[in-house]
Amino acid sequence: MEKNILCIDDIKSNLFILTSLFESVEDSSYQIFIASSAEKGLEILLHTKIDLILLDVMMPEVDGFSMAKMVKSNKKLKNIPIIFVTAKTDDETIQKCYEVGGSDYVSKPFNHIELLKRVDFHLTFQDKERLLLKEKEYAQNIVDLQDNFILITDGEQVINANKAVLDFFGVKTLFTFQKKYHCICNAFEKEDGYFHLGLVDDTTYWLEEVIERLKSDDVIVAFKNKEEQIRSFAVKAKRFYDLYILTLTDITIISQKTKKFEHEANFDRLTQIYNRNMFYQLMEEKLHHAHLNQTDISFAIMDIDHFKNVNDTYGHLVGDSVLKQLASLVSKHIRGDDIFARWGGEEFIIALDTDKENAQKILENIRVFIAEETYEAVGKITCSFGLTDVRKGDTIKSITNRADEALYEAKESGRNRVCIK
Numbered sequence: 001m002e003k004n005i006l007c008i009d010d011i012k013s014n015l016f017i018l019t020s021l022f023e024s025v026e027d028s029s030y031q032i033f034i035a036s037s038a039e040k041g042l043e044i045l046l047h048t049k050i051d052l053i054l055l056d057v058m059m060p061e062v063d064g065f066s067m068a069k070m071v072k073s074n075k076k077l078k079n080i081p082i083i084f085v086t087a088k089t090d091d092e093t094i095q096k097c098y099e100v101g102g103s104d105y106v107s108k109p110f111n112h113i114e115l116l117k118r119v120d121f122h123l124t125f126q127d128k129e130r131l132l133l134k135e136k137e138y139a140q141n142i143v144d145l146q147d148n149f150i151l152i153t154d155g156e157q158v159i160n161a162n163k164a165v166l167d168f169f170g171v172k173t174l175f176t177f178q179k180k181y182h183c184i185c186n187a188f189e190k191e192d193g194y195f196h197l198g199l200v201d202d203t204t205y206w207l208e209e210v211i212e213r214l215k216s217d218d219v220i221v222a223f224k225n226k227e228e229q230i231r232s233f234a235v236k237a238k239r240f241y242d243l244y245i246l247t248l249t250d251i252t253i254i255s256q257k258t259k260k261f262e263h264e265a266n267f268d269r270l271t272q273i274y275n276r277n278m279f280y281q282l283m284e285e286k287l288h289h290a291h292l293n294q295t296d297i298s299f300a301i302m303d304i305d306h307f308k309n310v311n312d313t314y315g316h317l318v319g320d321s322v323l324k325q326l327a328s329l330v331s332k333h334i335r336g337d338d339i340f341a342r343w344g345g346e347e348f349i350i351a352l353d354t355d356k357e358n359a360q361k362i363l364e365n366i367r368v369f370i371a372e373e374t375y376e377a378v379g380k381i382t383c384s385f386g387l388t389d390v391r392k393g394d395t396i397k398s399i400t401n402r403a404d405e406a407l408y409e410a411k412e413s414g415r416n417r418v419c420i421k
Contacts, residue, residue: 003123004049006033008041008067009056009085014108018054018085021112038062042070045077052123055102057086057093065100072101079129081122085110149233149248152240155207157182159243170226184246189222189230196221207244210237221248270320271327273348274341282339283351283396290390297390298352298359301403302330305382305415307346318377325375326383333366349400356389356420363387363418371416382416 007018015034022030033048035041038059044050053071057064064084071077081103086093089107097105103122106115143150144163152160158181161174169187171177181187185206188196195213200206213219219235233248266278274282290297304310304326311319323346330348334340339351352359363385370383386407390399406421413419 002029002031003051004031004033005052005054005119006035006041006044006048006050007054008035008038008059008064009054010036010059011056012036014056014085021115025116038064038067038070041067045071045080050077050080051126052119053080053082054085054119055082057084057088057097065096068100068102079126081126083118083122085115147250149246151184151246151248153184153207153244153246154242155183155204155244158184168223168225168231187223189224191222191230193220194222194232195219195235207237207246210235211239220251268327268342271324271342273327273331274339276341276343279339279341279343279349279351280396286339286351286353287390287394287396295353296355298354298356298387299390299399299403300350300352300359300363300385300387300418301343301400301407302348302350302363302383302385303407303411304346305384305411307381310378310381314377322375322378322381325373326370326381329369329373330366333369334362349403356387359387359389360418360420367416367418384410384415385418386410386421387418388421 005022007015009015009018015036019032019034022028022032033044033050035044039062041053041055045053055064055067059067064086068082068084071080071082078101082101084097084102084105085108086097086105087108094105104118106118140162146162147164149165149168150162151158151165158165158174158178161177161184165184166172166174166177169177169180171180185197185203188194190196190198195210197203197206200209210219214235214237219237221233221235222230223233225231231250231252232254234251236247236249238245266274268275286297289295304322307319307322310322323342327340327342327348330350331340334350335353337353339349341349343349350363352362354362367383367385371380373380375381384407386403386405386409388399388402388406402421406419409421410417410419
């Protein structure tokens with residue numbers, strides 16, 4: 001491939017020698033352009049693609065150093081290698097050759113072979129740089145086509161990020177992203193069920209924590225997009241020498257569906273409180289915790305009095321409305337650590353972190369709230385409660401059997417009351 005070389009020297013004989021030198025090269029692939037001043041050289045540079053400049057230092061009006069500064073200040077020309085050809089070989093001149101952007105220098109009178117070798121070296125080096133730049137651009141274009149987030153970071157700052165990252169956060173450049181967030185970890189939302197910096201003792205090593213967690217589980221993070229919507233992302237991370245490569249896949253839809261399935265599996269569809277299956281899971285945890293810490297737990301079954309009459313008189317749609325209103329009312333009057341669930345039909349269960357005597361007071365208050373509430377179409381209803389406490393060696397079955405006996409007693413003794421077993 002032909003290479004265009006621009007020779008700039010105010011002495012015509014020097015230009016003649018340089019031209020002859022390149023023309024004498026067998027199978028020459030050089031195209032030589034000559035200029036007797038910096039001004040003429042700049043004119044050629046603006047109209048011709050030049051691959052390398054051979055530049056004299058000592059020239060009238062504009063010297064070689066000033067010419068080099070002008071070339072390096074131009075975005076289109078700054079990558080052209082400049083070899084100074086000068087009779088001055090003092091340290092100050094040589095140092096300045098490099099300071100103004102020169103790639104090399106050759107002293108006059110020059111050795112022909114040395115000059116050709118240096119020209120060939122810098123042209124080859126430039127070709128390799130261009131190839132690397134093209135490969136880098138090619139790789140970046142491939143990365144930018146990905147919908148996933150792809151980032152390179154040292155753990156403290158994002159070194160590179162693909163277009164998907166910039167678009168998501170509503171920034172145009174990597175510099176803007178770095179200025180706003182610095183580290184991608186600073187954009188993590190502190191949401192339950194997601195990984196964030198609040199879960200890490202030393203935030204400097206948050207990526208090492210991610211990599212360790214990935215060995216046994218998925219790592220999910222949450223971001224707010226430019227529309228302030230929460231999105232969920234699955235994280236993959238790999239150490240690459242002193243850096244890390246991160247990919248983040250948007251799983252918001254999957255996450256939403258998973259949460260929906262989890263909710264449907266754990267909550268009663270009608271009343272939106274825990275169902276029986278979820279109650280069993282939470283009660284097992286509560287029993288284990290109480291055994292370890294020797295704390296009190298009380299357990300009650302609650303039943304709506306004469307609920308069959310409600311369904312028979314007003315229909316099941318009204319009955320469902322009563323169940324929902326009742327569940328909402330009770331939910332407001334239990335404590336955060338207590339468990340309230342639908343047992344089935346018109347029966348509910350409550351597990352309370354307290355002793356039997358205090359539990360009775362709480363249930364009495366709830367009983368009164370229920371009795372004083374007005375239910376649409378129905379008016380007033382009451383509930384009966386069977387209460388017991390958790391004892392040594394108890395299982396969920398033995399506890400529910402005692403509570404059921406207490407509930408039977410409440411029904412038999414007139415309903416709308418709390419009985420203890």
